Amino acid sequence: MKNLQKLKSIFWILAGNTTYALAITVFILPNGLITGGTTGLALFFYHQLGVPIQAFVTVFNVAMFLLGAAVLGKKFALTTVISTFYYPFILSVLQGIPGLGKITDDNLLAVIFAGLLIGAGIGVVIRMGASTGGMDIPPLVLNKKLGLPVSVTMNVMDTGILLLQMVFSNKEMVLYGILLVLAYTGVLNRVLLLGRAKMQVKIVTEHFEEINQAIASQLDRGVTLFQSRTGHLKRDGYVVMSVVNNRELVQLNQLIQEIDPQAFIVIHQVNEVRGRGFTLKKEYD
Secondary structure, X not given: OHHXXXXXXXXXXXXXXXXXXXXXXXXXXXXXXXXXXXXXXXXXXXHHHOOOHHHHHHHHHHHHHHHHHHHHOHHHHHHXXXXXXXXXXXXXXXXXXXXXOOOOOOHHHHHHHHHHHHHHHHHHHHHOOOOOOHHXXXXXXXXXXXXXXXXXXXXXXXXXXXXHHHHOOOHHHHHHHHHHHHHHHHHHHHHHHOOOOEEEEEEEOOOHHHHHHHHHHHHOOOOXXXXXXXXXXXXXXXXXXXXXXXXXXXXXXXXXHHHOOOOEEEEEEEOOOOOEOOOEOOOOO
């Protein structure tokens, strides 16, 4: 089972890197677009200080890899090695395929579709506990140490790198680059939350015990009861709180309406839920 899980993780890491490389091959390079990341930082140091791009990228990637291994663990290091060697390989393979190249002259279209592919590719790799290396690693470290969202940190860093390139690059291409960063970090955030977002439901009702038992027996979900007092009539009671997925939300609404059509219900989305029934297996007495 563990070996199957490892193979699955490796497959998705390879798929994510392939998607990333496809975006570079089809949209970024043919249209002369610029991006943030390690390459963008290397371009700045090359133009300002004369540091060779390949040397900077090599040293920077090794430094970031060591940082990631120290902070994020051995598993992260091993899976990131896969990206480090596979990405340049698949990029060269895709660039060598005849006919696989520029498919649009519209830079805006190129930015949009490149953003979709890059965001999806990086998102899949990060969900597997790895990274594509380089500038992808600092946001992961900051996320673990300070709890900062990966997509937001990546957005800020890449935008800063693009602004640095205004010193020597075409100003319009820098603006396209910033738009690209906004596009792929938005998609990245969606991919990271995909399947993890749940719905939290709070129910104010006089039939709290019936609803409590119905949720446990019919939906097989946990329930928490909060003591409450109504503001107008000062009636003591309980608020029923439960977390369900989107499919179960419809069933929960029907269940509540059957028991108490007058119930007051508050529903809002939560980005991630951890614990028994979600990230841990359910246990039964």
